[in-house]
Amino acid sequence: MRRTVAAAILATIACNGDPVAPELAACHSTVQPISLAVAADTAIDPGPSGGCVIFAANTSATDSAEYLLVPQSAATDADVHSSFKLAGGAPILSGSLVAAQRAAAPPSPVQQFHDRLRLMEQSGDYPRPAGAPAPAAPSGAAVQSAGPGDTVGNPRTFKVLANLLNSNMFTMVNATALSVGQRIILYVDNAAPANGLTTADYDKLRSDFDTLLYAVDTVAFGRESDIDANGRVIVLMSNVVNRLVTESQCVNSGYVAGFFFAADIAPSSRTQWNNGEVFYTVVADPSATLSCAHSVAQVNRVVPVTFIHEFQHMISFNQHVLIRGGGAETLWMNEGLSHYAEELGGRVFRQAGDNTRYCEHVRGDVYNFGEYLKNPGPVALVGETGIGGLADRGAYWAFVRYLVDQYAADTTIAAAGAFTRQLVQTNSTGTNNVSQRTGTPFATVARRWALANWVSDLPGYTAPARLRYKTWAFRSAFPALNGSCAASIPATFPLAAPGGPGNANNVTGTIYAGSAGTYQRALQEPSGAQFTLLFSEATGALLQTFVVPRLNVLRIR
Numbered sequence: 283m284r285r286t287v288a289a290a291i292l293a294t295i296a297c298n299g300d301p302v303a304p305e306l307a308a309c310h311s312t313v314q315p316i317s318l319a320v321a322a323d324t325a326i327d328p329g330p331s332g333g334c335v336i337f338a339a340n341t342s343a344t345d346s347a348e349y350l351l352v353p354q355s356a357a358t359d360a361d362v363h364s365s366f367k368l369a370g371g372a373p374i375l376s377g378s379l380v381a382a383q384r385a386a387a388p389p390s391p392v393q394q395f396h397d398r399l400r401l402m403e404q405s406g407d408y409p410r411p412a413g414a415p416a417p418a419a420p421s422g423a424a425v426q427s428a429g430p431g432d433t434v435g436n437p438r439t440f441k442v443l444a445n446l447l448n449s450n451m452f453t454m455v456n457a458t459a460l461s462v463g464q465r466i467i468l469y470v471d472n473a474a475p476a477n478g479l480t481t482a483d484y485d486k487l488r489s490d491f492d493t494l495l496y497a498v499d500t501v502a503f504g505r506e507s508d509i510d511a512n513g514r515v516i517v518l519m520s521n522v523v524n525r526l527v528t529e530s531q532c533v534n535s536g537y538v539a540g541f542f543f544a545a546d547i548a549p550s551s552r553t554q555w556n557n558g559e560v561f562y563t564v565v566a567d568p569s570a571t572l573s574c575a576h577s578v579a580q581v582n583r584v585v586p587v588t589f590i591h592e593f594q595h596m597i598s599f600n601q602h603v604l605i606r607g608g609g610a611e612t613l614w615m616n617e618g619l620s621h622y623a624e625e626l627g628g629r630v631f632r633q634a635g636d637n638t639r640y641c642e643h644v645r646g647d648v649y650n651f652g653e654y655l656k657n658p659g660p661v662a663l664v665g666e667t668g669i670g671g672l673a674d675r676g677a678y679w680a681f682v683r684y685l686v687d688q689y690a691a692d693t694t695i696a697a698a699g700a701f702t703r704q705l706v707q708t709n710s711t712g713t714n715n716v717s718q719r720t721g722t723p724f725a726t727v728a729r730r731w732a733l734a735n736w737v738s739d740l741p742g743y744t745a746p747a748r749l750r751y752k753t754w755a756f757r758s759a760f761p762a763l764n765g766s767c768a769a770s771i772p773a774t775f776p777l778a779a780p781g782g783p784g785n786a787n788n789v790t791g792t793i794y795a796g797s798a799g800t801y802q803r804a805l806q807e808p809s810g811a812q813f814t815l816l817f818s819e820a821t822g823a824l825l826q827t828f829v830v831p832r833l834n835v836l837r838i839r
Contacts, residue, residue, distance in 0.1 A: 315339075315812055316835060318349075321746050323836035325356070325729050326817070328825050333818040335833060337784055340806040345839070347806040350779065351787065352732050352834040353799040353817065356725035358713040360612070360666035363794040364829040365820035368802065370785030370813060389671045390535035392527065395446040399541060400617070401666070403599055403610035408545035409450040410554050411441060432512060434462055438469060440556050442522040443543060453522045460484045463492035467512070471520040471565055478566035479519075479578055487585060491517070495590045498626050499597060501699045503619070503706040506593070507547050507600040510558035515596070517589065519565045524572040532574035539564055540588035542595045547604070561592050587643050590627040594620040594706075601707045612712035614665050618678030619705065621647050625683070629695075641767035648763055648771055650676030651756075655735065655777040663728065663796030664713060677797060684731045687752040689720045713796075724796075729834050732798040736779055743838055779803050784813035790820045793831065803838075 313331045315338035318324065326335055340347045353366050389397065402408055436459040445451035457469040461484040468488045470479075479487075496515075500506070506515060526538045540563035545551040547559060566581040567573070598616055602608050610616070628643030654661055654676035661673050663681060687693075690701040704719050713724040720727055730748050737745040739755040757775045764773040781803030793799040806813070817833045818825060825831040 318835065318837040320837050320839055321744075323729075323733060323749075323834065325354075325725070325832040325834050328817045328831055328833065329827060333816050333824055335815045335817055335835075337804065337806070337813050337815075339812040340808060340810040343809050346808055347810070348781070348838040349784070349804040350733065350736060350834075350836040350838055351802040351804055351815075352729075352736075352836075353791075353793055354729065354732055354797065354832050354834055355793040355795050355799075356728055356830040356832050357795040357828065358664060358724055358830075359795060359828075360614075360664050360712075361662050361795060362664075362829055363662065363792055364825060364831065365790065366793050366799050366825065366831070367790045367816065367818050367820045367822065368787050368800075368833070369789075369816045369818075370783075370787045389674075391446050391531060392536045392538055393671060395526070395538060396541065397613060399543060400595070400610070400613045403544045403548075403595075403603070403616075404612070406548065406550065408548060408551040408554075410551060411450060411452050432459075432462055432467060432514065434459055440469070440518055440520070440560065442518070442520055442562060443541075444522050444525070446526050446538075455518070455520050455522055457518055457520065461488040463488045463514075465496045465514055466491040467514050467516050469516060469518045471518075471522070473521055474519065474565040475521070475567045475569060475571045477568050477578075479581065483578065483582055487517075487582065490586050491515075491589060494630055495586060495593070495627055498630055499590055499593045499623055501695075502623065502626055502702045503594055503597045504601050504703055506559055506597050507604050508559065509547050509552065512558070514559075515593070516556075516558060516560045517563060518560055519563050519585075521565055521567075521572050523562050523564045524567055524576065527573055529570065529574045537564070537574065537576075539584045540592055542592040542599075544595075544599045544603075544610070547596075547599065549604075559596060561589060561596070563588060583642050586639075587624055587627065587646070590623045590643070591620040594623040598706050602709070602711070605707075606709050608709035609711055611706075611715070612664075612666065614663060614674075614678050615682075615705075615712055615715060617675055618682035619702065621650070621675055621679035622682045622686070622702070625679070626695075637766070641763070645763060645767045645771060647676070647679045648759065649768065651680050652676065652760060652772045652776045654680070655775070656772075658777075658798045659791040659800055660794070661797050662794035665795065680735070681728075681731055681796075683754065684734060684751060685716065685720065685727070687750070688727075688730075688748065693752050725830065725832070728796045729832065733834060733836050735798070736777060736801055737836065737838065740838070749836075777801060781805055784810075784815070787815060793829065798834075 313334050313336055315336040317338040353368055355362060438457055440455045441452045442455050444453040456472045458472055459467055460470050461468040466488050468484055523538055542561055546556045563585050564576055566578045567576045598611050602610055624643050625647050628640040631639035650672045653673040661677050663677050686698050686701055691697040705715060710718050716727055717724045734749040737743060738750045739757050760772050760775055764771045779801035782805060784804035784806060787802050789800055789802060791799045
């Protein structure tokens, strides 16, 4: 039966005798109090108890008790969400644990563009440009590895997406191969602005791809396709990518540093596009002739990070779709793996003693995760539409990072690669992929991840192994990277978990699929009496079953 606030307004005493807010009249005598040992956790389904959650009295006369409370949706359907309320019996006073959630900022046009590219991969619905001349490389004939397409100075014409919102708009780009390696051919737009990258710059980018970043991605995820049989990935640096945003858009909401477009290799569309493995990126434009300015130093800094991210998307499409004939990986997992690839690139540079390049590769992930931790409520971990903001991407990366830490055989790069290859080289996608690769229900994995975000390196507390990141200690990493990498990274750990008497909890918010709504701590003094909380919709009504609502509870002490 659906229980509402109206049905409860006459009651002021809960079933076990503790004073409660009117909404807690739904509590009934069959609800059993929670009694957890220190470090034990549980996930409470509010349905059977009408949303009533009772915490047993503290049996210790000398030690206080502390519980971490994390409302969460364990739904596996993308973008499922609901309002929630976690309310105790105490009046809402100025000292009560009242939490407010900020609304999530809408994704920028650039973020929406990247999301549409991934969603096209999943649907297989690619634009088919009409009336364009065919690419210079014949669509029906493979370019052999020793052919003219692999030499410096070779000309080629490409079709390049030319509009963020209309994927049918494209521009023909004449380009020349300026640096050729074992795994990379670097083409540059013939109309690129003056005072751009030098030959040495192009060769350095190509060398980084060839000798470091290509190996990082292929070891972690597997091989890319090679439909043009040239044994290489083409990198096209083009004016068209710069012009995807106006100067104003670039300043206010960011720019497209680069992208992978699956239509270039998908069987149904590749002959309409470039019929080969292509990664697109901006050109240097110090004088801002195309959009906002992009200095040589900036392009040299951001293009490698973008490449290792987008190359994972290319590999994933090959492994899921071209090799196994399945569907493309879900947007949220696909992006999580690509952001994890950025971190891997940083670790390679740090091993080589290059802390500057390490920072360039990891600071985006850590910044994004900080944005998530500041305000987790509006973020869906399991999301497909209307998402893709920085906080979302921070959650995706951290979840993949947690998966690797928990389910790889050990903390070596080899063991991590063995696990992530399983995530990519499969027909499974999304939550099913997680469950099959880990042997653990997705709801359990998501709960443990949510709890780990607070307790993994909590001072004075030794978190159980299942609730730890093994490669990051975020409470120390945020201030360290704020000082050494970027002032935009929070200087302190951003996640807050207000604490106070258990029945002083009074918080409303939103739970989205896979993610936490808020973090609260409930405290009991020595010999403290039992207390009762209502976990419901914001109105006091019972949370709907399709949301798969869970109140995660971990006893900290």
